[in-house]
Amino acid sequence: MSVTKSESSDEWFFSSDQYILSETDDKGLIVYANDLFCEMAAYKIEELIGQPHNIVRHPDMPRIAFKSLWDDIKSKGFWTGIVKNLRKDGGYYWVHATALRKIHNDGQVTYLSVRRVPSKREIETCIPLYAELKSSEQ
Numbered sequence: 001m002s003v004t005k006s007e008s009s010d011e012w013f014f015s016s017d018q019y020i021l022s023e024t025d026d027k028g029l030i031v032y033a034n035d036l037f038c039e040m041a042a043y044k045i046e047e048l049i050g051q052p053h054n055i056v057r058h059p060d061m062p063r064i065a066f067k068s069l070w071d072d073i074k075s076k077g078f079w080t081g082i083v084k085n086l087r088k089d090g091g092y093y094w095v096h097a098t099a100l101r102k103i104h105n106d107g108q109v110t111y112l113s114v115r116r117v118p119s120k121r122e123i124e125t126c127i128p129l130y131a132e133l134k135s136s137e138q
């Protein structure tokens, strides 16, 4: 797998033909993560299963982004956005995430997230926006 680190910062990258996948239960506890998720977040799979998805929450992310994620997937069943995630080693990586609600035949609800590489422009738009949203938090 071609995961790489920036030479000048703690930013990590994956390639545009790869997808970081995870699935949570209705409480946001991780029930599945693919190999690329583990590699990008620098966790072993057994460290992730059963943990809250905020295990990869980066402190630069504004609260409102996740409020909109939860509001949208619960009401519309769908959310998409740009997220900066935290690695176990303190590094970070940006993703373009699409989160979906899945209603199983037995009525059980789980949530899936499919993450691809965001464009440079998407990241450059989010850096000042998230900093502003973060600074206006109480």
Ligand SMILES: Cc1cc2nc3c(=O)[nH]c(=O)nc-3n(C[C@H](O)[C@H](O)[C@H](O)COP(=O)(O)O)c2cc1C
Pocket (backbone or CB within 6 Å): 022, 023, 024, 028, 052, 053, 054, 055, 056, 057, 058, 061, 066, 069, 083, 085, 097, 099, 100, 111, 112, 113
């Ligand atoms: C399917 C799914 C995927 C998620 N993916 C991420 C993620 O990649 N990074 C992240 O910080 N939060 C993700 N979240 C949101 C977390 O559950 C959590 O709301 C967020 O990290 C904020 O944490 P907090 O509520 O403890 O402040 C995801 C939630 C769902 C349902």
